[in-house]
Amino acid sequence: MFCDPEVPFQLFQRGTTMTTALATPQFDTLDILNIIDGLSDVELDALEFGVIGFDQDGVVRRYNLFESKLAGLSRDRVIGSTLFTVVAPCMNNFMVAQRFEDAMVARGSLDASIDYVFTLRMRPVSVRLRLLAAPELAHRYVLVRRSA
Numbered sequence: 001m002f003c004d005p006e007v008p009f010q011l012f013q014r015g016t017t018m019t020t021a022l023a024t025p026q027f028d029t030l031d032i033l034n035i036i037d038g039l040s041d042v043e044l045d046a047l048e049f050g051v052i053g054f055d056q057d058g059v060v061r062r063y064n065l066f067e068s069k070l071a072g073l074s075r076d077r078v079i080g081s082t083l084f085t086v087v088a089p090c091m092n093n094f095m096v097a098q099r100f101e102d103a104m105v106a107r108g109s110l111d112a113s114i115d116y117v118f119t120l121r122m123r124p125v126s127v128r129l130r131l132l133a134a135p136e137l138a139h140r141y142v143l144v145r146r147s148a
Contacts, residue, residue: 027145033111033132036141050144056104058082058097067144083142090119091129091142099131100140109134115147 050067084092103110110133126147133140
C-alpha cells in the first residue's frame with residue numbers, strides 16, 4: 001500500500017479510528033518537519049528517502065529503513081548512538097552539525113537543503129540533505145536523498 005506514491009498515505013490519529021488521507025510526503029514537501037515528526041516508524045519506513053531523527057543531545061532516536069539499507073547500518077546499531085560522533089562524524093562540521101547547534105542556541109527553526117558528499121567508510125556518495133529543526137519539537141531531522 002505505501003510503496004506506490006500514487007496511493008494516498010494514511011495517518012492514524014493515536015487513540016482513535018479516524019484517518020486522514022494525505023499525499024505521501026516527499027523530500028521537498030513544504031512543512032515536512034511536522035509531517036515527519038508525526039509519522040510512526042512503519043510510516044517512516046515507507047518513505048523513499050532517508051530519515052534520521054535525533055534529540056537535543058544528538059542521540060539518534062528515529063532511523064528509517066531506506067536510510068538503513070543505503071548506509072549499510074542497521075537500525076539496532078544506530079538508534080541510541082550519537083549522530084555526529086559515532087554514526088556520521090563526516091557531518092560533524094559547520095555545514096551540518098553547527099547549523100543544528102546554532103538553531104538550538106537561538107531557539108529558532110531550521111529548514112535548509114544542501115548538496116553534500118558522504119565519504120566516511122565508503123566511496124564518495126553525492127546526496128542532498130535537508131536539515132530540519134523547530135524549538136517546540138523533541139526531535140531534529142536530517143533527510144537524505146541520494147543524487148542520481
